[in-house]
Amino acid sequence: MTATTEKIVQSLQEVLTNEQVTINETVRELHGKDESYHTMKLPDIVVFPSCTEDVSKIMRVSKELNVAVIPFGLGSSLEGSVIPDNGGITIDFSNMNAILDIRAEDFLVTVQPGVTRTQLNKELKKHGLFFSVDPGADATLGGMAATNASGTTSVKYGVMRDQVRDLEVVTADGTVIHTGNKAAKSASGLHLNGLFVGSEGTLGCFTELTLRVYGIPEFTTAARASFPTVKDAVEAVVSILQAGVPIARVELVDESSMRQVNIFSETNYQEQPTLFLEFHGNEAGLQQDVEFTKEIVADHHCEHIEFETDNAERNRLWEARHNLAYAYIHGNPGKKLMVTDVCLPISELAEAVNHAREVVESLDMPGGIVGHVGDGNFHVLLMIDMNDPAELAKADELNEKIVHYALERGGTCTGEHGVGIGKQKYQQQEHGPALLVMQKIKQALDPDHLLNPNKIFHVESEVIEL
Amino acid sequence: MTATTEKIVQSLQEVLTNEQVTINETVRELHGKDESYHTMKLPDIVVFPSCTEDVSKIMRVSKELNVAVIPFGLGSSLEGSVIPDNGGITIDFSNMNAILDIRAEDFLVTVQPGVTRTQLNKELKKHGLFFSVDPGADATLGGMAATNASGTTSVKYGVMRDQVRDLEVVTADGTVIHTGNKAAKSASGLHLNGLFVGSEGTLGCFTELTLRVYGIPEFTTAARASFPTVKDAVEAVVSILQAGVPIARVELVDESSMRQVNIFSETNYQEQPTLFLEFHGNEAGLQQDVEFTKEIVADHHCEHIEFETDNAERNRLWEARHNLAYAYIHGNPGKKLMVTDVCLPISELAEAVNHAREVVESLDMPGGIVGHVGDGNFHVLLMIDMNDPAELAKADELNEKIVHYALERGGTCTGEHGVGIGKQKYQQQEHGPALLVMQKIKQALDPDHLLNPNKIFHVESEVIEL
Numbered sequence: 001m002t003a004t005t006e007k008i009v010q011s012l013q014e015v016l017t018n019e020q021v022t023i024n025e026t027v028r029e030l031h032g033k034d035e036s037y038h039t040m041k042l043p044d045i046v047v048f049p050s051c052t053e054d055v056s057k058i059m060r061v062s063k064e065l066n067v068a069v070i071p072f073g074l075g076s077s078l079e080g081s082v083i084p085d086n087g088g089i090t091i092d093f094s095n096m097n098a099i100l101d102i103r104a105e106d107f108l109v110t111v112q113p114g115v116t117r118t119q120l121n122k123e124l125k126k127h128g129l130f131f132s133v134d135p136g137a138d139a140t141l142g143g144m145a146a147t148n149a150s151g152t153t154s155v156k157y158g159v160m161r162d163q164v165r166d167l168e169v170v171t172a173d174g175t176v177i178h179t180g181n182k183a184a185k186s187a188s189g190l191h192l193n194g195l196f197v198g199s200e201g202t203l204g205c206f207t208e209l210t211l212r213v214y215g216i217p218e219f220t221t222a223a224r225a226s227f228p229t230v231k232d233a234v235e236a237v238v239s240i241l242q243a244g245v246p247i248a249r250v251e252l253v254d255e256s257s258m259r260q261v262n263i264f265s266e267t268n269y270q271e272q273p274t275l276f277l278e279f280h281g282n283e284a285g286l287q288q289d290v291e292f293t294k295e296i297v298a299d300h301h302c303e304h305i306e307f308e309t310d311n312a313e314r315n316r317l318w319e320a321r322h323n324l325a326y327a328y329i330h331g332n333p334g335k336k337l338m339v340t341d342v343c344l345p346i347s348e349l350a351e352a353v354n355h356a357r358e359v360v361e362s363l364d365m366p367g368g369i370v371g372h373v374g375d376g377n378f379h380v381l382l383m384i385d386m387n388d389p390a391e392l393a394k395a396d397e398l399n400e401k402i403v404h405y406a407l408e409r410g411g412t413c414t415g416e417h418g419v420g421i422g423k424q425k426y427q428q429q430e431h432g433p434a435l436l437v438m439q440k441i442k443q444a445l446d447p448d449h450l451l452n453p454n455k456i457f458h459v460e461s462e463v464i465e466l
Numbered sequence: 467m468t469a470t471t472e473k474i475v476q477s478l479q480e481v482l483t484n485e486q487v488t489i490n491e492t493v494r495e496l497h498g499k500d501e502s503y504h505t506m507k508l509p510d511i512v513v514f515p516s517c518t519e520d521v522s523k524i525m526r527v528s529k530e531l532n533v534a535v536i537p538f539g540l541g542s543s544l545e546g547s548v549i550p551d552n553g554g555i556t557i558d559f560s561n562m563n564a565i566l567d568i569r570a571e572d573f574l575v576t577v578q579p580g581v582t583r584t585q586l587n588k589e590l591k592k593h594g595l596f597f598s599v600d601p602g603a604d605a606t607l608g609g610m611a612a613t614n615a616s617g618t619t620s621v622k623y624g625v626m627r628d629q630v631r632d633l634e635v636v637t638a639d640g641t642v643i644h645t646g647n648k649a650a651k652s653a654s655g656l657h658l659n660g661l662f663v664g665s666e667g668t669l670g671c672f673t674e675l676t677l678r679v680y681g682i683p684e685f686t687t688a689a690r691a692s693f694p695t696v697k698d699a700v701e702a703v704v705s706i707l708q709a710g711v712p713i714a715r716v717e718l719v720d721e722s723s724m725r726q727v728n729i730f731s732e733t734n735y736q737e738q739p740t741l742f743l744e745f746h747g748n749e750a751g752l753q754q755d756v757e758f759t760k761e762i763v764a765d766h767h768c769e770h771i772e773f774e775t776d777n778a779e780r781n782r783l784w785e786a787r788h789n790l791a792y793a794y795i796h797g798n799p800g801k802k803l804m805v806t807d808v809c810l811p812i813s814e815l816a817e818a819v820n821h822a823r824e825v826v827e828s829l830d831m832p833g834g835i836v837g838h839v840g841d842g843n844f845h846v847l848l849m850i851d852m853n854d855p856a857e858l859a860k861a862d863e864l865n866e867k868i869v870h871y872a873l874e875r876g877g878t879c880t881g882e883h884g885v886g887i888g889k890q891k892y893q894q895q896e897h898g899p900a901l902l903v904m905q906k907i908k909q910a911l912d913p914d915h916l917l918n919p920n921k922i923f924h925v926e927s928e929v930i931e932l
Binding site: 103104105106107108147148149150154155158159161162171175176177178179181182183184185186187188189190191192193194195197198199203214215217218238241242243244246281282283284285286287288289292341343344345346347374375376377406410411412413414415416417418419423426427430431432433434435436437438440441442443444445456457 | 569570571572573574613614615616620621624625627628637641642643644645647648649650651652653654655656657658659660661663664665669680681683684704707708709710712747748749750751752753754755758807809810811812813840841842843872876877878879880881882883884885889892893896897898899900901902903904906907908909910911922923
């Protein structure tokens with residue numbers, strides 16, 4: 001332990017209990033990585049606040065001793081958002097995992113940031129409610145808000161930002177603010193809710209979230225539809241959306257990924273480009289939507305469509321889809337998963353997926369394509385041998401090609417995983433002079449650059465000056 | 467014309483044409499007021515840019531000569547957002563009114579800020595599309611984005627902020643930025659879209675907007691349901707929402723406002739607390755929703771429900787609702803309209819409306835209550851004799867009571883009209899220390915306080931220092 005670290009630990013122990021502050025190497029290692037391929041880097045100290053006041057105290061120590069703070073949920077980031085850039089204090093929110101309030105009549109819940117989405121959904125079910133955002137991983141809600149997570153259901157219910165009504169945030173100087181309120185809409189003041197969601201810990205630490213929830217739909221039907229080509233599948237999605245079918249989920253899984261699904265989930269699905277679909281609604285409306293969808297997919301050469309109205313079968317289907325990343329990891333021991341994450345206007349999607357397939361096929365590495373195609377968001381999953389510089393270079397090249405393709409067509413380098421470390425190099429191209437506006441905001445709210453430093457963008461003071 | 471104004475005019479005429487710059491008093495008077503009861507104040511100069519580059523040039527003149535700029539759409543603000551605080555240059559966007567691009571396949575349009583919502587909808591109809599936000603007034607889309615307008619349809623489609631995918635903004639120093647992109651979702655960078663929407667010209671001038679649009683629903687049904695009390699009507703709405711009926715519009719009009727509707731629109735509707743409803747969907751689903759709604763309103767003592775499936779009758783119904791403000795103005799010549807605009811959690815709504823009714827009744831002034839009750843947003847419409855200080859004081863007291871009631875229950879002082887001048891005094895109570903964060907952002911992006919100065923909040927430099 002360096003003298004500085006010792007001093008920081010002392011200061012933290014003065015304001016917290018000794019048990020809440022650790023420099024244990026194993027604990028630090030758990031907080032030096034996430035689910036990404038980015039290099040592990042350890043924090044100097046890990047703290048476990050149990051309330052907002054604790055976080056406020058930690059922030060004041062951070063400011064006083066000029067030490068970085070990095071908020072940490074469960075480490076399920078795919079872009080290194082929680083990996084410390086250069087040591088500092090990682091704030092682990094696992095002890096702040098209480099569901100504070102369920103206002104069923106208002107379709108609102110208030111939770112601490114360490115609550116996970118399955119924990120919340122288990123509780124909400126008792127009230128006939130559910131939380132819609134489903135990124136696959138059982139992430140914490142604080143982490144999901146920090147990265148503006150989304151996933152399979154956002155085509156109908158929106159992304160994480162759309163669910164956030166209010167955040168309690170501790171800012172750089174320890175002040176506790178609320179970014180919103182409990183009303184369904186507001187035109188009062190500047191929209192801090194939207195700004196803090198997706199800020200990846202660079203503007204403050206979330207200590208409470210008030211989130212919108214939904215009534216469990218009266219009826220749900222799921223389906224799998226397989227197509228001769230990825231292009232047919234994507235074009236079917238475009239047609240479904242244009243027809244105004246209010247689809248709740250529509251996921252693309254390509255041929256090689258279907259193979260991984262079958263191996264890992266012991267299913268026997270067709271190994272063809274496949275759409276996983278879900279419909280929510282009342283019985284009569286849903287039936288009409290389903291019939292219409294059948295016609296549309298048939299027009300796009302769908303070779304097989306199967307409906308799962310049974311709850312268990314439907315869960316099995318979505319579990320198979322969600323386990324896909326693990327299926328790749330499991331099927332390629334010793335390799336690391338890299339996931340691309342572009343999102344494009346839907347009219348550009350079919351060609352973009354085709355382009356990505358061509359790039360993947362040229363690499364001769366295990367990989368496949370899946371996507372939240374209703375949003376124009378797709379992922380290439382690529383397994384990399386981290387010890388093989390040639391593979392690393394190829395993975396980098398793949399990401400580069402796919403991102404540039406998307407940016408040239410009005411898309412974004414990240415639809416839902418966030419910028420973290422991996423997408424920083426595309427920020428200038430994507431945002432142009434707007435990046436300077438973002439940096440000015442960062443500078444105004446974190447003048448000492450102590451909040452998750454060098455995530456999203458590097459703030460260099462000379463850039464700030466006009 | 468003062469020497470300073472002359473110098474500014476000269477500088478503007480150097481970068482624009484002479485016709486684009488005016489100090490004509492009549493023109494200035496048209497730009498010194500809006501539809502609110504706030505006192506008229508004239509700009510010194512009005513300019514009419516015809517392109518983004520013109521706006522950029524105006525902003526550079528503003529910066530160089532230290533003169534305020536106030537963006538102006540059609541002047542339909544209800545809170546004085548476009549009334550210059552202390553002279554300066556009003557930028558009138560009426561010549562920037564082109565629909566630049568309709569991407570039907572992507573459900574996106576790109577427009578200049580002076581395009582009005584009916585102008586856009588007329589064009590979109592040819593593509594089977596519509597723009598959802600409907601504040602009643604035929605406002606410009608730039609103005610609607612600046613105040614985060616909403617209205618009758620936001621219970622289903624969301625508010626203005628939910629429709630904005632990208633803004634082209636000219637910032638204080640004349641730089642042109644884009645706040646978003648054309649993808650359905652993004653986790654890249656800080657969320658500038660959300661921040662600039664609702665900023666009321668205090669952070670920059672919008673010069674292009676890319677907005678989400680929707681397919682015209684397959685079927686639409688409208689209804690009027692009358693109730694013995696406002697409380698019954700509001701509780702019926704809460705039950706409809708809780709039942710998961712995906713209602714597209716649900717408006718409350720109280721008894722005295724129904725009377726105004728009948729007089730002004732020559733209708734013969736029951737003069738009872740009434741809900742105006744609308745359902746969008748496929749035929750089968752809609753029928754089931756309608757049947758379910760009938761049962762629910764009956765449970766809440768609905769005495770009369772009438773459906774309008776016919777297009778003309780449906781339009782007449784919504785026109786009657788939209789003309790309500792004009793009905794009050796028309797029915798009270800010489801008086802000015804003041805509109806309150808709180809929004810609360812839906813569970814608090816019935817009591818809040820009751821409370822507001824009691825306050826209105828105690829005043830003995832012409833007024834009524836209407837509301838976008840699906841969002842928890844309602845308005846008291848009050849006609850004031852501006853020459854009667856006692857009436858002005860009573861109106862002020864009414865607003866104060868209603869706002870405090872809402873803020874104490876987790877609501878907001880403005881659901882959709884914006885802060886402008888009228889809601890500034892409630893910003894500290896509503897936002898607490900978050901107001902300082904907003905002021906820091908304002909300070910960072912408009913260090914000379916030239917962008918619509920003293921709207922939303924007063925930025926005092928001593929407040930900014932920590």
